[in-house]
Amino acid sequence: MHTSNADLMTPVKLTGKYGGFSSACLGGNRILKYLILATITLTCTFVYFIYDNHTSAERVDKIHAFDASPSVSQEHEHPIGKLIRYAQAEQGRLLSRQSHDLSTAVIRYQERRGRRPPPDFNAWFDYAQKHDAIIVEEFFDRIYDDLNPFWTLEPRELRRRSGPWAHEHVISVRNRKAILKTTHADPMGRMPQWHRVVEELAQWLPDVDLPVNVMDESRLLVPWKEINERVRKEAAERRVVPPSEVRTEFTGLPALDAEPEDGPYDVRWIGEGSYWDLLRQTCPPDSPSRNIPPIDIYHDAIDMPIAYPRHSFSGYVQNWTLSKDSCQHPHLRSLHGTFIEPVSINTTQSLIPLFGGCKLRQNNDILFPPAMYLSTEELYAGRGDRGPDWTQKKDGVVWRGVASGGRNKAETWTHFHRHRYVQMLNGTAVHESETGSLPAEGTTFKLPTQGHYSLVAPRNGSLGGWLSTVTDVAFTRLECFPLPPTSADEKLCPYTNPYFEVRPPIPMHAQYGFKYLPDVDGNSYSGRFRAFLHDSGSVVLKATLYDEWHDSRLMPWLHFVPLDNTFIDVYGILQFFLAAEDNGVHEKLAERIAREGRVWADKVLRRADMALYMWRLILEFARLCDDRRDVLGWIDDLHS
Known part of the structure; x- marks a missing residue:
C-alpha cells in the first residue's frame, strides 16, 4: 500500500475541549495480452461489486471479492486511487444504457422488470424528455426492490392496508386532484412538501392512496422468512403480458372515505423493546448479525473493530450497499443511536404500505425523495447559492x-x-x-x-x-x-x-x-x-x-x-x-x-428528477392496488 512521506507533526496548539480549528495550517505480445485480459477481468469484477444495490431474491447480498492485482504501471497505486478509477468506469457503463427515446425505454424496462411498463408510461417519459432528465433504468431499481413483496398481497387487501381509515397521514389522489389528510401533528412539516409534489403531478396520476411516515425513524421490519417467500413468489409469477391481454387504463378507487368491507387492517404497532432485536429477525439466517443479541446499553463497552472493516478493500468502502448493511456488521449494535435508544419506536412486523424519506436496508418502508430535499x-x-471555486476554499x-x-x-x-x-x-x-x-x-x-x-x-x-x-x-x-x-x-x-x-x-x-x-x-x-x-x-x-431514493x-x-x-x-x-x-x-x-x-x-x-421518481413510483403502486393489475400496462405499436 502506498505510504505518504508527509510529516504530520506540524506543531499546533491543541484546543482543549473537543471542538475547534487551528489555522496552523515476458514476450511483448504475451505480456500485452495478459495485461488486457487482466484489465478487463478487474474492471468487470469491480463494476459488479461497487454498485451492487439490487436486492436478491433471497434478500442476501453476495460477497464479491475485489481482484486488486495491479498491472505493472499500477503496482504502487493507493487503494483510493483504484476505487476512484473504477467508479469512473462504472459511471461510463451506466450512461451507455441511457434511454433517449420511448421505444428504448420500453425495451429496457421490460428487460429489467419482466413486465410491461405501467399505464401512462408514455406521459411520464415525455415529461422526462421535456425536463432533460437522464433516464437509465437502473436508476429506478429502488422502486421495484421496495414494491415487489407487495405483489403477493391481493389488490383488495392492499387497498385495505393503505387507505385513509388505516393511517394517520395519507396523500390521496381522486379525479386528478391531490388531497392531504393528517390527523396528528407533523412537527417537521413533511406532509406539505410531499403533497405539493403530488399536487403538481396530479393531472397525470390515477386514483391512489399514499400512507406516509412523518417520523425521523423508519418503521417496518418484516421478518426475513416472510419477505424471502414473498420476493420469490413475485419473481416466479412475473411475466410480460401478451398484447391481446393488455389493458391500458386504471380502474380507479372507491370513494375517499368508504371503509373497506373487511374493516380496517390491524397493524399491531410495537412501541417498546430493543430495535436491534427486531432488526436481526429481518437478517438472513446465515448472516453475521442474525444470532447476535443486543448489548446491555447501560453496562457494555463499545464494540469497535480496529482493523480493516469487513468487506472493505484495504480498509476503504468498496461496496456502498454492503457497508450500510447492519446484518453484515453486528458491531453496529453498539455504535449507532438507532440500536441504542432511538427517539421513538413505532414499528411493526406487518407488511403494510408506508412511504417515507429513508430506511435501513432491512426496513420495508417505500422510499420517497425526503421532504427535506x-x-x-x-x-x-x-x-x-453556490460555494466558491476550489482554489478559494480552505x-x-x-x-x-x-x-x-x-x-x-x-x-x-x-x-x-x-x-x-x-x-x-x-x-x-x-x-x-x-x-x-x-x-x-x-x-x-x-x-x-x-x-x-x-x-x-x-x-x-x-x-x-x-x-x-x-x-x-x-x-x-x-x-x-x-x-x-x-x-x-x-x-x-x-x-x-x-x-x-x-x-x-x-x-x-x-x-x-x-x-x-x-x-x-x-x-x-x-x-x-x-x-x-x-x-x-x-x-x-x-x-x-440509511438507504435513500437516489442511491x-x-x-x-x-x-x-x-x-x-x-x-x-x-x-x-x-x-x-x-x-x-x-x-x-x-x-x-x-x-x-x-x-x-x-x-x-x-x-x-433536481426537483424535476424527484418529481419523476415519485410519479413513476405512484404509477407502479397504483397498478399494484388495481384489481386488473396483472394485465395493466403501457403498449405501443412498436412493442405490441
Missing part, C-alpha cells in the same frame, strides 16, 4: 450539528455515532487517546491498529496534533436526555460537558468555504446531503446506515467519498487527500470528485 429552508438548502474539514441520533443518556452516550464522530475528528480527543489520557468513561472510539492505513502521524508522534490543523468539528447542542431540571439551556449537559465544547453554528453557505464536508446520520438520514452535493463544490464525506444514481468515489460507519477509515482518507507529498495529484482527485458531484447533482438530483 424538497424544502427551501436554509438549514437544509443553504441560501441557494484546506480543511468543517462540520456543525446537534448531538442527535437518539436519546443519549449519562450511561449510554459513548455508544452514539455522532459523539464518536466528533471525538474522532477532534485533535485534542485523538491526542488524549494516543497518550492514554482520555478517560475510559469518556471514550467513544478506538484508533486503528498499528500498521493499518499506513498512517504517518502516529509513527511520528501525534495524529491528534495534525488533525487540529485541518478539522473544525463541533456540536452546537448536546441534547441531554433528560434535560437537567435546573437548566433550560440545551447547550449544557453534565455528563458530556467535560468532553465536548459547544460552538456556534456555521451557516451552510459558510461551510461551503471548506474543501471537505462530512455528512453523518442524525436520528435517521442527514437532510443536508443533497445541498452539499448540489451546491457546495466541496468533497462530501458520507457515512450512513442507484450516485456513485461512491466519483460523486462523494464513502465512509465506513465506524469512521475507522477517516484518517486514511484525510491523509490521502490532505497530507500526501505527491505534487498535488491527490488533491486534484479531490477537486475532480467535488466537481463531478456538483455537475451530476445538477443532472439527477
Whole structure:
C-alpha cells in the first residue's frame, strides 16, 4: 500500500475541549495480452461489486471479492486511487444504457422488470424528455426492490392496508386532484412538501392512496422468512403480458372515505423493546448479525473493530450497499443511536404500505425523495447559492450539528455515532487517546491498529496534533436526555460537558468555504446531503446506515467519498487527500470528485428528477392496488 512521506507533526496548539480549528495550517505480445485480459477481468469484477444495490431474491447480498492485482504501471497505486478509477468506469457503463427515446425505454424496462411498463408510461417519459432528465433504468431499481413483496398481497387487501381509515397521514389522489389528510401533528412539516409534489403531478396520476411516515425513524421490519417467500413468489409469477391481454387504463378507487368491507387492517404497532432485536429477525439466517443479541446499553463497552472493516478493500468502502448493511456488521449494535435508544419506536412486523424519506436496508418502508430535499429552508438548502471555486476554499474539514441520533443518556452516550464522530475528528480527543489520557468513561472510539492505513502521524508522534490543523468539528447542542431540571439551556449537559465544547453554528453557505464536508446520520438520514452535493463544490464525506431514493444514481468515489460507519477509515482518507507529498495529484482527485458531484447533482438530483421518481413510483403502486393489475400496462405499436 502506498505510504505518504508527509510529516504530520506540524506543531499546533491543541484546543482543549473537543471542538475547534487551528489555522496552523515476458514476450511483448504475451505480456500485452495478459495485461488486457487482466484489465478487463478487474474492471468487470469491480463494476459488479461497487454498485451492487439490487436486492436478491433471497434478500442476501453476495460477497464479491475485489481482484486488486495491479498491472505493472499500477503496482504502487493507493487503494483510493483504484476505487476512484473504477467508479469512473462504472459511471461510463451506466450512461451507455441511457434511454433517449420511448421505444428504448420500453425495451429496457421490460428487460429489467419482466413486465410491461405501467399505464401512462408514455406521459411520464415525455415529461422526462421535456425536463432533460437522464433516464437509465437502473436508476429506478429502488422502486421495484421496495414494491415487489407487495405483489403477493391481493389488490383488495392492499387497498385495505393503505387507505385513509388505516393511517394517520395519507396523500390521496381522486379525479386528478391531490388531497392531504393528517390527523396528528407533523412537527417537521413533511406532509406539505410531499403533497405539493403530488399536487403538481396530479393531472397525470390515477386514483391512489399514499400512507406516509412523518417520523425521523423508519418503521417496518418484516421478518426475513416472510419477505424471502414473498420476493420469490413475485419473481416466479412475473411475466410480460401478451398484447391481446393488455389493458391500458386504471380502474380507479372507491370513494375517499368508504371503509373497506373487511374493516380496517390491524397493524399491531410495537412501541417498546430493543430495535436491534427486531432488526436481526429481518437478517438472513446465515448472516453475521442474525444470532447476535443486543448489548446491555447501560453496562457494555463499545464494540469497535480496529482493523480493516469487513468487506472493505484495504480498509476503504468498496461496496456502498454492503457497508450500510447492519446484518453484515453486528458491531453496529453498539455504535449507532438507532440500536441504542432511538427517539421513538413505532414499528411493526406487518407488511403494510408506508412511504417515507429513508430506511435501513432491512426496513420495508417505500422510499420517497425526503421532504427535506424538497424544502427551501436554509438549514437544509443553504441560501441557494453556490460555494466558491476550489482554489478559494480552505484546506480543511468543517462540520456543525446537534448531538442527535437518539436519546443519549449519562450511561449510554459513548455508544452514539455522532459523539464518536466528533471525538474522532477532534485533535485534542485523538491526542488524549494516543497518550492514554482520555478517560475510559469518556471514550467513544478506538484508533486503528498499528500498521493499518499506513498512517504517518502516529509513527511520528501525534495524529491528534495534525488533525487540529485541518478539522473544525463541533456540536452546537448536546441534547441531554433528560434535560437537567435546573437548566433550560440545551447547550449544557453534565455528563458530556467535560468532553465536548459547544460552538456556534456555521451557516451552510459558510461551510461551503471548506474543501471537505462530512455528512453523518442524525436520528435517521442527514437532510443536508443533497445541498452539499448540489451546491457546495466541496468533497462530501458520507457515512450512513440509511438507504435513500437516489442511491442507484450516485456513485461512491466519483460523486462523494464513502465512509465506513465506524469512521475507522477517516484518517486514511484525510491523509490521502490532505497530507500526501505527491505534487498535488491527490488533491486534484479531490477537486475532480467535488466537481463531478456538483455537475451530476445538477443532472439527477433536481426537483424535476424527484418529481419523476415519485410519479413513476405512484404509477407502479397504483397498478399494484388495481384489481386488473396483472394485465395493466403501457403498449405501443412498436412493442405490441
